[in-house]
Amino acid sequence: MKRFLMAGIIAAAATVAQAQEAVTYTTEDSFDDVIFGLENAILDEGLVIDHVSHTGDMLERTKGDLDAEMTIYDMADIYSFCSAALSREVMEADPMNVQFCPYNIFVAQRPGEQVMIGYRPFPEGEMQKIQALLDGIVRNAIGLD
Structure with a gap:
């Protein structure tokens, strides 16, 4: 019985540990143009x-200290922000939604690839309002809206 219970706990932990697929868009725009568009869309x-x-800069700056050779990103930044009105709404519905704030949108470019912009998906329910906000911001940043 203990072995069965332990196996269930391990399986549940493994399921929780799996990362959800990010919502991403790619564009032929330059990294700087996407950043400019993102900043304006947020504002x-x-x-x-x-x-x-500045995640890309940090990874590049520290790769020698870590005896790493691979350049993961030409550039990668993550923008953090919050919405007082929407945050209050989703946290009044479920105070545990605090775990999702602040909201983040990343912009990254891997060597030889197009610029990518995206965000982590949110759970069903009230947090879909935040996901809709982020999706609108991302689409606006790259001219899809």
């Missing part, structure tokens, strides 16, 4: 950019 929604993480 056009009346939102404030809380933080920009």
